[in-house]
Amino acid sequence: MARIRVNGTVHEVDAEPETPLLWVLREQIGLTGTKFGCGIAACGACTVHLDGIPMRSCVMQIQDIDEGQEITTIEGLSPDGTHPVQRAWAELDVPQCGYCQSGQIMAAAALLADNPDPSDEDIVAGMTNICRCGTYNRIKAAIKRAAELG
C-alpha cells in the first residue's frame, strides 16, 4: 500500500512500487484528466504538479513520492475551472481535440507561478509539450492572456 496526497486528499493505493504515478491517478484513484500519451516523458500529456513543480507523471514511480508531497492534477487546479490559465484558454478557444490540453494547462500554470510575466522565449522554453493538432500559437497567446488575468 502506498499513500499519496492528491488534490488535498490522501489516498491509499494498491500498486507495485514501480507503478508510474500516471497509472495510479488514472486507474486507482479515477482521475482520468491526466493523459497517457507516450510513457517516456516526451509528450507532456501526463503533466501534474508535485509541490507546484511540473512533472511528467508517466515516468514518476509511486515509490519515489512522499506522502508529505502535494500532487495537483488538472482536476485540482482550481475548484471551479477559473484558474487564470483555464479562463484564458476558454477566452482564446485553445483546444482542438483537447487530449493534450490537461498537460498543456498544467505546464502553463506552473510556468506562470514561477514567472508571472514570461517573455516569448520563456514560454517556448517552458512549454515543451506536444500537441498534434497544432494549437501552439493559441497556447502562447493564452499564456500571455493568463499573465494579464493572473
Place this chain on the structure above:
Amino acid sequence: MAGQISISRRGFLASTMAGGLCLGLRIPVPGAAMAQEGAPTEVNAWVVIHPDDTVVIRVARVEMGQGTLTGLAQLVAEELDADWEKVRTEYPTPGESVARNRVWGPFGTYGSQGIRASQQYMREGGATARAMLLRAAADRWGVEPETLTVSRGVISGPDGQTLRYGELAADAAAVEVPSEVTLKDPSQWTIAGQPVKRIDTAPKLDGSQIYSLDHTMPGMLNAAIRQTPVPGGKVAGFDANAVRDMPGVREVVAVGEDAVAVVADTWWRAKTALEALPIEWNEGENADLSMDQIHAMLDEGLEAEEAFIGTSRGDFAAARAEAAQVVEAVYHFPYQHHATMEPMNATALWTPERCEVWTATQDAEAALAATATAADLPIEQCEVYRFTLGGGFGRRASSHDYVHQAVAIAKAMPGTPVKLIWSREEDMLHGCYHPITKAKMVGTLDADGNLTGMHMRISGQSIFAGLMPEALEEGLDPLAFQGLNAESDEGEFGYSVPNLLIDHAMRNPPVRPGFWRGVNNNQNAFYLESFMDELAHAAGRDPLEFRRSLLADHPRHRAVLDAVAEAIGWDSAAPEGVFRGICQHMGYGSYVAAAAEVSVDDQGQLTIHRIVAATDPGQVINPQQIEAQIEGSFAYGLSAALLSEITVSDGRIDQANFDTYPVVTMREMPEVESIVMPSGGFWGGVGEPTIFVAGPAVMNAIFAATGKRVRTLPLASTDLRTG
C-alpha cells in the same frame, strides 16, 4: 451560393432516400400524447428539444479537434433559429442508425467532408424542425404560420403572444412534415458564418472530457497487446505460464494469428506482464525488408514503361523534342505516422447474444462492421458508442484493427468488459503510414522561358491497394492524382501547361499504408510546387510571376496565390537575410496558397520567421475555427516536412516513440497569418487543405536562401550549411 432553395416533399424524400437518408418523422416518434413532463422531444432526427428549451443537435460526424461538431451545430441552429446559448450536441450511435434506415447519413469523418458533405441535409433538418414548431404554434393560436416570427427559440404571434420552443416541441413532433422548406441565404446568417466559440471547450479545460481511453465500467479489465514486429509475421508461440502469477494478471490471449494480449485488473499490470511474456515469432517473408529494397522498387517505377495515366493533354514527347531547355528532378516523400496523442484503444463487452464497443473512431459505421465481424454476431446485435477523439488525422478511419482486437479479447472472456490500450510503441510500430512515393519531374521550356510541357511520374504506394483493394479501378488507383486532375471540383491541376502528362506507377512495399491528413495531396503538392519553383528559376523568371502566367484559366487558384503574395509583400524587398517562398494547390474542394519567410544561418539552422496562408473554401461556417485549422495544419505539415520520417530495417519499423519520431513543438512552430477568403458558390473542406502548402512554401524559401533544392523530405536529412 444557391441562395433560396425550395425542395418539394417528394423531391426531398427521393433525394434523401437515394443517399440512404430519411427524415426522422417518417419514423414513429413520441407525439404530444406521449410527451411526459420534463422529457425531451425528438422533433426530428436532428433536433431534440427539452422542456427547458435546451436544443440537442444530433451529429453523426465525429469531433476530433477540427471543429465539425460546432460547425454543424451552427448550421442546424441557424436554420432552426435556435438560441445558440441553449444548443448542445450528441452523437447518435451507428446501431441506432442501422435500426432507423441510416437516418443520419454517413458517419465517416475524413476527406475534409464533415461539414461540406452534411450541410445540405442537416440544414434541411433544422429548417424542417423550425417549420414544424411554427405550425404547432400557429395551431395553438389559430393563426397562419406566415403571421409568426421567431427569434432565439421564441415564437411571437400577431397579437404579441409568445411560445418557447420547449413548450411546443411535443406538439411539433406530431404535425405533418412540411412539403417544402426554404433554406436561408448565407447573407442572412447570424449563427453560421460567425466566429462563435467552440461548443466543446469547457470539459477540455478541467479534465472532465471523457475520451475513449478514459472509459471505465464496473468489473472492467485492461489489456495490453504485442503485435508482430514484422508485417505479415505470425505468433509462433508464447509461454503464458511465465506471467500468470504476476500481480493482477487474469488471462493471456492469442489475438488472431499475429498478436498476444495480457489481460489484468489494471493496464499497467497488463503491460508489465506483457513485457515479461516470452513470445516467439514466425517473422515470415518480410523479415529482411529494408529501405534499400523499398527505394529500389520505387526507382524502378520511376522509369517503368507502363504507368496509369491520370492526366494527359497535348503531346509531351513532342514538346520535349522541341524544347530549348529540359529540366529534370527526382523527389521523395517518406512514410509518416499519424501519432495521434491518444493511442489506439477500445473497450469491448461480448456475450453470445450481444457485443458492445466503446471507442474513438472516424467512422462509427465501419467500427460497427468491425465489431460484428470480430464478434461473429449479426450487426443488429452489436453497438458502438463513441467518444470525442484524441486525434484522428486519418488513422482512426484507415483501420479499425484495434476494435477487432478488443472484441477478440473480450470474446475470450464472455461477460467481462475489457479495455485494450496500445502502448505508444505498439501505436507507432503498427500504424497505417502515409504511403511512400517518389516522383520524376520533367519540364520543358522554350527559348523565351515559357513552360511548354511537363511530365510528372509518380512511383509508389497506393493506399487503396493496401487497405481497400475493392476501391481500385481495374487495379489502378485514381486517388494517386489528388490535386492533379484535369477537371475536378475536388482538386484540379491549375496550370495551363499545353503538353502535360501525369502518370502513376503503383509500387506497393509490404508496409501498411493509410490515409494521413491531406493524403496524396501532401506529396503531390510538394513535388509539383517545388518543381514549379525549379522551372521558374531555370527560366530566369520570378516564381510568383511564372505561376501567375499559367493560372489565367484558373482564377480561384490565382486569387489565393495573389492574396499570400500581397500579404507577405512579394513586390518589396524582404528584410536583410530573409528569403521568401510561395506555392498554391487545390484539394478537398478548396483553394489554398502559402508564402513563407525564412533565414538559414551559416550553421545550416533554419528559422521560419513568418507564414502567410490563404484558403478559399467557398463557404465559411466559423472563421476563427478555420484559422485554427490553418495553424494546426502547418504544425502537422511542417512536422513531416522538417522532422519526421518512418523507416524500416530488417522488416521492422525503426521509430517507436516521440524520441525517434520528432514532431513540431512550440519551439519550431512559426507564426501563421491566415487569410480566409470565401468566394461563394461551393463548399470546400478546411481540415486538411492548407497542410499541402506548408512544406513547399518553406522549401522554396530555403532554396531562395541557400540555393539548395530540397528534394527529399524531411529537411532534417539535408545539410543546409553554406560554404
